[in-house]
Each structure stands twice: as structure tokens, then as C-alpha cells.
Amino acid sequence: MFKKMLHQIRGLLLSSISFAVSPKLVTYARNPPNSSTLEVGDSEGNGYDSHCLSWRLAVEANNVRGWRTVPxxxxxxxxxxxxxxxxxxxxxxxxxxxxxxxxxxxxxxxxxxxxxxxxxxxxxxxxxxxxxxxxxxxxxxxxxxxxxxxxxxxxxxxxxxxxxxxxxxxxxxxxxxxxxxxxxxxxxxxxxxxxxxxxxxxxxxxxxxxxxxxxxxxxxxxxxxxxxxxxxxxxxxxxxxxxxxxxxxxxxxxxxxxxxxxxxx
Amino acid sequence: MFKKMLHQIRGLLLSSISFAVSPKLVTYARNPPNSSTLEVGDSEGNGYDSHCLSWRLAVEANNVRGWRTVPxxxxxxxxxxxxxxxxxxxxxxxxxxxxxxxxxxxxxxxxxxxxxxxxxxxxxxxxxxxxxxxxxxxxxxxxxxxxxxxxxxxxxxxxxxxxxxxxxxxxxxxxxxxxxxxxxxxxxxxxxxxxxxxxxxxxxxxxxxxxxxxxxxxxxxxxxxxxxxxxxxxxxxxxxxxxxxxxxxxxxxxxxxxxxxxxxx
Structure with missing residues (x-):
């Protein structure tokens, strides 16, 4: 039973590692799960991208004009x-x-x-x-x-x-x-x-x-x-x-x- | 030391649970990390939303017109x-x-x-x-x-x-x-x-x-x-x-x- 428990713990550790190497974790690291930014991330992408998504949308809708470079x-x-x-x-x-x-x-x-x-x-x-x-x-x-x-x-x-x-x-x-x-x-x-x-x-x-x-x-x-x-x-x-x-x-x-x-x- | 180890394992278990209740996990469940859909998800949002993001962008850019209802x-x-x-x-x-x-x-x-x-x-x-x-x-x-x-x-x-x-x-x-x-x-x-x-x-x-x-x-x-x-x-x-x-x-x-x-x- 102890062996089985160790196996389960090992499984959890491995799944944690797989989260750790996933790009998603960057989002979590920057935006804790309870932040409103993460909610944005949930619906639209990595939280730290939500501003750039807004910018891109505004470019395509011709709201942002005359820009010289990407922010x-x-x-x-x-x-x-x-x-x-x-x-x-x-x-x-x-x-x-x-x-x-x-x-x-x-x-x-x-x-x-x-x-x-x-x-x-x-x-x-x-x-x-x-x-x-x-x-x-x-x-x-x-x-x-x-x-x-x-x-x-x-x-x-x-x-x-x-x-x-x-x-x-x-x-x-x-x-x-x-x-x-x-x-x-x-x-x-x-x-x-x-x-x-x-x-x-x-x-x-x-x-x-x-x-x-x-x-x-x-x-x-x-x-x-x-x-x-x-x-x-x-x-x-x-x-x-x-x-x-x-x-x-x-x-x-x-x-x-x-x-x-x-x-x- | 054993107590400390138990504490760390408990921490990992709790963080796994927080992943489990996070809406993000739904994405992982529907889109395994290696699928190309998830790559889209990585850059723009939950993988299964990427079509709807394209649709929304096209609406805002006035490419999709005269639609009666949201898909x-x-x-x-x-x-x-x-x-x-x-x-x-x-x-x-x-x-x-x-x-x-x-x-x-x-x-x-x-x-x-x-x-x-x-x-x-x-x-x-x-x-x-x-x-x-x-x-x-x-x-x-x-x-x-x-x-x-x-x-x-x-x-x-x-x-x-x-x-x-x-x-x-x-x-x-x-x-x-x-x-x-x-x-x-x-x-x-x-x-x-x-x-x-x-x-x-x-x-x-x-x-x-x-x-x-x-x-x-x-x-x-x-x-x-x-x-x-x-x-x-x-x-x-x-x-x-x-x-x-x-x-x-x-x-x-x-x-x-x-x-x-x-x-x-």
C-alpha cells in the first residue's frame, strides 16, 4: 500500500512537473489563479497577453491608426x-x-x-x-x-x-x-x-x-x-x-x- | 524532515487540486498538450475557443456582416x-x-x-x-x-x-x-x-x-x-x-x- 501511495505521489509530482514546463504556467506565475487578469486569460488567452489581444483587435477594427511600430x-x-x-x-x-x-x-x-x-x-x-x-x-x-x-x-x-x-x-x-x-x-x-x-x-x-x-x-x-x-x-x-x-x-x-x-x- | 516532506507533498497535492478546479484544466482535458489546437490556445486562448476568437475578430473588422445570431x-x-x-x-x-x-x-x-x-x-x-x-x-x-x-x-x-x-x-x-x-x-x-x-x-x-x-x-x-x-x-x-x-x-x-x-x- 505504501508503495502504491508513493507511486501516486510520484504521479502527482510528474504531473506538477508537466505543468511546470508548460507555457501556461508562465501565466499562472504572473497571474495568480484568483486575479481578475487570469479570468481574462481564461476566456481569451494568457493573462499577460490580454492587453495585446485588445490592441490587435483595435488595429483590425481600424480604431488604432497611424501606428509606426508594434508596442x-x-x-x-x-x-x-x-x-x-x-x-x-x-x-x-x-x-x-x-x-x-x-x-x-x-x-x-x-x-x-x-x-x-x-x-x-x-x-x-x-x-x-x-x-x-x-x-x-x-x-x-x-x-x-x-x-x-x-x-x-x-x-x-x-x-x-x-x-x-x-x-x-x-x-x-x-x-x-x-x-x-x-x-x-x-x-x-x-x-x-x-x-x-x-x-x-x-x-x-x-x-x-x-x-x-x-x-x-x-x-x-x-x-x-x-x-x-x-x-x-x-x-x-x-x-x-x-x-x-x-x-x-x-x-x-x-x-x-x-x-x-x-x-x- | 519527514514532516517537512509531508508538508511539501501536501502543497503539491493542493496545487494539483487548484489546477483541477481551474477552468484551464478543461482546456487540457479537451486539447492534449501536444495537439496543434493547444498551440493556438497557448497564443490566443483556450484551444476550443480559437474559432470563436476568429469569428469575433472578423465581426469587429466588418468582415462578417448581416449575421442573425451568434454561432x-x-x-x-x-x-x-x-x-x-x-x-x-x-x-x-x-x-x-x-x-x-x-x-x-x-x-x-x-x-x-x-x-x-x-x-x-x-x-x-x-x-x-x-x-x-x-x-x-x-x-x-x-x-x-x-x-x-x-x-x-x-x-x-x-x-x-x-x-x-x-x-x-x-x-x-x-x-x-x-x-x-x-x-x-x-x-x-x-x-x-x-x-x-x-x-x-x-x-x-x-x-x-x-x-x-x-x-x-x-x-x-x-x-x-x-x-x-x-x-x-x-x-x-x-x-x-x-x-x-x-x-x-x-x-x-x-x-x-x-x-x-x-x-x-
Whole structure:
């Protein structure tokens, strides 16, 4: 019996150790079980992340604008969000919602139904680059980003690639609009997109000297105006920045892909 | 020494019990530590909530629209969100953001700077009512809501009351716009707001027969047009529904207060 008791005690000790090595214990250590912070943790995540979750929510709801960097205390949070699975889940749910909207559209068949997609962190991902910028805790730096983009190694965002293929298959004229500079990044962007499965689009519109000095909303609005003046109907518009989705001729419906790493005005 | 050892074992046993009664253990029970679901749980919350977190995020980002009820699987999630602390945290962060915007506004002092606030689940809370509607898993039902609102017992949302007092103190003309029916709920709404500390506003605008048949965007746009035609500048606009913040004359800047319980078109 004593042996059995020892065995049980050993079991309890081991289970305590398994708690001790679990990341959850960090939460307990910082937030004792009776604290209200832990209650937050219970419903929404590790207690010490609840502020960063609020911040991320406010970014996605366009309540927090014009931020230059991710708050320093949220670096680890954003890293786990982007790499731990929740970013993919959030994106997949948005894509499912877009696809159910697409399924309700009846195309008249004149070939003038357009769909606008942003490129960076909408079609293809820069998470690898932003890892080196502490997931957005370091400010944007143009030359470094261009060096990264110049490699042409941005991977497709799987959910958006799935959407893209559906749109092409349905007969939408997909128009990609990016703030990337045509002269410096035109060729590599075309190749990167092609390598990742984004082929068959109607047009890839990039920044040229004529767009110089325009912020994202103005540039993208101008481009969309030309699309509409060309006789197209913009049935949908998807981007990771609110500046992709605001201004003029935004489209019949807009969808925001999550991005807590940077903000483009 | 044996006594000390027994004491340590007792401590371990007690800490195991405290884990056993903690809601966290439910997560472990449903999601073994090695499952990918738990990884999501580690970064964003209980593993089995990660879909509902994605849904809530998509609601706040205006990606999911026109929904009639909260998904059944998210009832417990929304309950915990609304009552466990994260809703308050999310709201407080938005209010802090609004206040930092307010602090940057220079009022010309002509008394024509207006601020628009929605009422239900912006200034005062209906969470108690929605508890009886399974936190939004049951569809909206007008008579029941009017009976609840008719009691005049909606509590202030603390963060928004804090904002309200700041706005009044700064000299903004605060205009409350609500979809509540003036004839049936006018008097009790005025009293409820007053009891909860919302006094000194410029105007409370409610639905009258002239707004019949208008959806929220049309009704609120019409009302705001009259405000602007009256010479006011709408410097800010806060609501828990995207329909509060869209349409015409939305104001210089809009802010979305979280609400995963219902959707108003």
C-alpha cells in the first residue's frame, strides 16, 4: 500500500512537473489563479497577453491608426500570433466568408466583373522579413524591405491563394494592386507571384513615378477609378490594410485580412 | 524532515487540486498538450475557443456582416468574453485611443464642435438582457427587448461614461443617436441615461414615424446630415455597430466599440 501511495505521489509530482514546463504556467506565475487578469486569460488567452489581444483587435477594427511600430510589450504576442496558428485561422475564416459572398454573386458574363487584391501580406507573405524586424517592433525601413522583396521568395498565403483560384475559375477579372515600385520590383514581383501560383490575373498594377507622393488611399483610389472608368465593376476588394479598402471606388464589398505587424497610411 | 516532506507533498497535492478546479484544466482535458489546437490556445486562448476568437475578430473588422445570431458553438465563448473581463479591456483600450485623439483636437470655441454617440451597448449596456438570449445565440425579438429597455435599468459602460464626461468637459456638443422608438421608449431612455451619469448632452435623437422603414445606416445618415446642415462639425462618432459608422457625414473619425452579441444592418 505504501508503495502504491508513493507511486501516486510520484504521479502527482510528474504531473506538477508537466505543468511546470508548460507555457501556461508562465501565466499562472504572473497571474495568480484568483486575479481578475487570469479570468481574462481564461476566456481569451494568457493573462499577460490580454492587453495585446485588445490592441490587435483595435488595429483590425481600424480604431488604432497611424501606428509606426508594434508596442514593445507585444513583440512576443505578435510572434506567437503570426507563427502559432491563430493568424492562419483568422485568415481562413475571412476567406471562407469571402467565398460565401462570391457564391452569391451572379456574373452577367460580359467579362467586366473585376476583383481587386492587394499583394503584400494579402497574396504573399512577408512574415519571414518581419521576423527580422521583431515582428513589427522595429520601424519600417524601405531599403531592407526592397532587398527582401527583391529575392522573390515571399510565400503564398494559402487561404488567399485558395480564394484567388476560385475567383479566376469563376471568371472574375482579378486585378492586383500593390504599392511596390514598378521599376525596382516589377519583374521579381511578377515571378514571385507566378512561382506561388498567382497566374492568370488581368493586371498587376504597381507604383510608377506618376503616383509619386500619393499616400496609399489616394494611389489605390486613383487606380480603382481608372478600373471603373474602363467599364469594370469592382465586385470585391481584399487587403491587409485599411488603406486598401478606403477612399473611392472601394468595390461592392471589402474584406480585411489580418495584419498586426505594420500599418500603411 | 519527514514532516517537512509531508508538508511539501501536501502543497503539491493542493496545487494539483487548484489546477483541477481551474477552468484551464478543461482546456487540457479537451486539447492534449501536444495537439496543434493547444498551440493556438497557448497564443490566443483556450484551444476550443480559437474559432470563436476568429469569428469575433472578423465581426469587429466588418468582415462578417448581416449575421442573425451568434454561432451556437460560440455561446460559452461570448458569455466569457462579455463577462470575464476581456470585453471591458477591449473597450477601455478603444476609449484610451479616442481620448488621445480628443486631446489632439483644438476647439475653435464657437460651440459648433459635435460628437456623436450611439446609445445601446455604446453608452449603456444590454448584456443583462442578452444573457437571457443566450448572449446572442437566440435571435433578436423586439417586444422582449422593449420590455427590458422599458425598465430603464441599463447600466453605464464605464469606459464610455469616462469618455462622455471628458467630451462634455472639453466643450463638445454631444449628440446621442439611437434606434430606440421615441414614443415608446423616449421618457425611460432619458431617465436611464440620466441615472447612469449621462447628463448635459446637446440632444438625444430617437426614431420617430418619419424614420419608418429606414435601415440604421439610412436613418443615422439622415440624422447626421441634419446635424451638419445645422452648422455643426462632427469631430468624432462612436458606436458598437458598423451601421453607426457608415453612410454619410460619419464624422472626422469613427470608433467601433466591441459587440459580438448582435448585428444591426
Amino acid at each position: 514593445a510589450r507585444c513583440q512576443q504576442y505578435v510572434e506567437r500570433y503570426m507563427t502559432g496558428g491563430q493568424y492562419e485561422r483568422d485568415t481562413e475564416l475571412v476567406v471562407d466568408e469571402i467565398l460565401s459572398y462570391v457564391d452569391r454573386i451572379v456574373l452577367p458574363g460580359d467579362g467586366m466583373d473585376a476583383w481587386v487584391l492587394d499583394v503584400d501580406d494579402t497574396c504573399i507573405s512577408n512574415v519571414t522579413y518581419y521576423k527580422g524586424k521583431r515582428y513589427g517592433c522595429d520601424p519600417f525601413e524601405g531599403a531592407g524591405f526592397r532587398a527582401w522583396a527583391g529575392k522573390g521568395e515571399c510565400p503564398a498565403i494559402p487561404g488567399v491563394l485558395r480564394l484567388y483560384k476560385k475567383l479566376i475559375g469563376c471568371g472574375f477579372k482579378v486585378i492586383l494592386i500593390t504599392g511596390r515600385d514598378k521599376e525596382r520590383l516589377g519583374q521579381v514581383t511578377i515571378l514571385n507571384l507566378h512561382d506561388q501560383g498567382f497566374s492568370g490575373y488581368q493586371q498587376l498594377i504597381m507604383r510608377t513615378p506618376e503616383h509619386k507622393g500619393q499616400n496609399a488611399v489616394a494611389y489605390k483610389s486613383n487606380v480603382r477609378r481608372q478600373i471603373v472608368e474602363g467599364g469594370y465593376r469592382i465586385r470585391g476588394n481584399v487587403g491587409d490594410q485599411w488603406s486598401d479598402l478606403q477612399g473611392e471606388h472601394v468595390g461592392d464589398r471589402t474584406f480585411k485580412i489580418p495584419n498586426p505587424m505594420y500599418y500603411v497610411s | 451556437a458553438r460560440c455561446q460559452q465563448y461570448v458569455e466569457r468574453y462579455m463577462t470575464g473581463g476581456q470585453y471591458e479591456r477591449d473597450t477601455e483600450l478603444v476609449v484610451d485611443e479616442i481620448l488621445s485623439y480628443v486631446d489632439r483636437i483644438v476647439l475653435p470655441g464657437d460651440g459648433m464642435d459635435a460628437w456623436v454617440l450611439d446609445v445601446d451597448d455604446t453608452c449603456i449596456s444590454n448584456v443583462t438582457y442578452y444573457k437571457g438570449k443566450r448572449y446572442g445565440c437566440d435571435p433578436f425579438e423586439g417586444a422582449g427587448f422593449r420590455a427590458w429597455a422599458g425598465k430603464g435599468e441599463c447600466p453605464a459602460i464605464p469606459g464610455v461614461l469616462r469618455l462622455y464626461k471628458k467630451l462634455i468637459g472639453c466643450g463638445f456638443k454631444v449628440i446621442l443617436i439611437t434606434g430606440r422608438d421615441k414614443e415608446r421608449l423616449g421618457q425611460v431612455t432619458i431617465l436611464n441615461l440620466h441615472d447612469q451619469g449621462f447628463s448635459g448632452y446637446q440632444q438625444l435623437i430617437m426614431r420617430t414615424p418619419e424614420h419608418k422603414g429606414q435601415n440604421a445606416v439610412a436613418y443615422k445618415s439622415n440624422v447626421r446630415r441634419q446635424i451638419v446642415e445645422g452648422g455643426y462639425r462632427i469631430r468624432g462618432n462612436v458606436g458598437d455597430q458598423w451601421s453607426d459608422l457608415q453612410g454619410e457625414h460619419v464624422g472626422d473619425r469613427t470608433f467601433k466599440i466591441p459587440n459580438p452579441m448582435y448585428y444591426v444592418s
